[in-house]
Amino acid sequence: MKKLCVCLIIILLVPFAGFASAAGSDGELLRYAASAGKVVIDPGHGGFDPGLPGEKESVLVLAGKLRDMFREAGTKVALTRDANRYVSLQERASRVNNETPDLYVGLHRSRARFSVFSAIENSVRAESEGLRDRMLAGLAEAFGEDAVSSRQIPLYMTEHIHTPGVLVEIPANIDLDDETVSTPVIRAILQALEPSSENRR
Amino acid sequence: MRVLWIFLALALIAASLAAGVYKGRMRLLEQRTQPVLPSAAEGRAWETVNARLFFPKGDALTAEERRITLRGASDVERAGAVIDELLRGPILLSGLAEPLVPSGTSLKGLFIDADGSAYIDLDRSALSGAPKDATGEYLSIQGFYESLRQNVGSVQAVKFLIDGKEIDTLWGHLDAGRPVADEYDEE
Numbered sequence A: 001m002k003k004l005c006v007c008l009i010i011i012l013l014v015p016f017a018g019f020a021s022a023a024g025s026d027g028e029l030l031r032y033a034a035s036a037g038k039v040v041i042d043p044g045h046g047g048f049d050p051g052l053p054g055e056k057e058s059v060l061v062l063a064g065k066l067r068d069m070f071r072e073a074g075t076k077v078a079l080t081r082d083a084n085r086y087v088s089l090q091e092r093a094s095r096v097n098n099e100t101p102d103l104y105v106g107l108h109r110s111r112a113r114f115s116v117f118s119a120i121e122n123s124v125r126a127e128s129e130g131l132r133d134r135m136l137a138g139l140a141e142a143f144g145e146d147a148v149s150s151r152q153i154p155l156y157m158t159e160h161i162h163t164p165g166v167l168v169e170i171p172a173n174i175d176l177d178d179e180t181v182s183t184p185v186i187r188a189i190l191q192a193l194e195p196s197s198e199n200r201r
Numbered sequence B: 001m002r003v004l005w006i007f008l009a010l011a012l013i014a015a016s017l018a019a020g021v022y023k024g025r026m027r028l029l030e031q032r033t034q035p036v037l038p039s040a041a042e043g044r045a046w047e048t049v050n051a052r053l054f055f056p057k058g059d060a061l062t063a064e065e066r067r068i069t070l071r072g073a074s075d076v077e078r079a080g081a082v083i084d085e086l087l088r089g090p091i092l093l094s095g096l097a098e099p100l101v102p103s104g105t106s107l108k109g110l111f112i113d114a115d116g117s118a119y120i121d122l123d124r125s126a127l128s129g130a131p132k133d134a135t136g137e138y139l140s141i142q143g144f145y146e147s148l149r150q151n152v153g154s155v156q157a158v159k160f161l162i163d164g165k166e167i168d169t170l171w172g173h174l175d176a177g178r179p180v181a182d183e184y185d186e187e
């Protein structure tokens, strides 16, 4: 009888435990989002430049989700575009540099694997590389080592910004409308903002 | 009747040779500066050379040997012949290699400046219908760069123009506003 009672209590408590941990992880994400003072999010392409099929739309939606989380966490946030319109790379870079944020996050889609490219200007290079490595580790943890490429390419944005930051490419076959997939992506991006997140791995 | 056939065949050969020479001339006219040193092949007749052409395959470039015919006069003509071959795309035998730009893209102009930067002017169809991610964009630019650097002695860098105009990027990720060089060296 006593054993039965214990079993019943455990069965009843399991859904609440799940709820508590989900709420806890949301709180954790907000805490990561709060660790930057001011952020510029840069959804790639737009207007007559579609990028890969669905790229200009999906990165705009993801940028909106990230913006909402940063706002909720009390972090100032700006987007380089908030609608489906073309913004040249030159314009994007000068917007980022005029805003003088603490962090830049560019969002793109890729044909095959996750890539994270870091800002290369001397004064922000080390910080950006740390951010990149934590983000790659988080994405590898969530999606597997084979889903992640660490190759670095000289991109316009990572060459021209004077701000610590990264440009993230998310594989086109990942359905960002599916929250079970988009949440680990958002988690890997936000978790990397906290340098101490490295120690927990 | 037989004489007529021979005459027609000779006329056809003469016409195609003339067209080739004219094309080469046109390209020379498009050269805005005068830095290209005449190569040792100046004045020679048509020759067939082995060119090493580079195309994207997966995450890297793959080389394809191809015999190309050129008049071998100057580096700008040689570069033009190499680019014409690149625009034809990889041959089927090279497996999963991909074209650098969509088929149907044409070379509108070409010149090489005193520093060895090749200015490659492509028509707008280079950008239509074949979107690329950052790696794809990098490999396409690197394919042009590596193919010219290995086949044309004086080329040290490449820069792209679209319909004769400067552009800030080709496919939305990389800087096309300056000539690109050693950072595109094959690893």
Ligand SMILES: [Zn+2]
Residues within 6 Å of the ligand: A044, A045, A051, A052, A055, A108, A109, B132, B133, B134, B172, B173
């Ligand atoms: Zn993109």
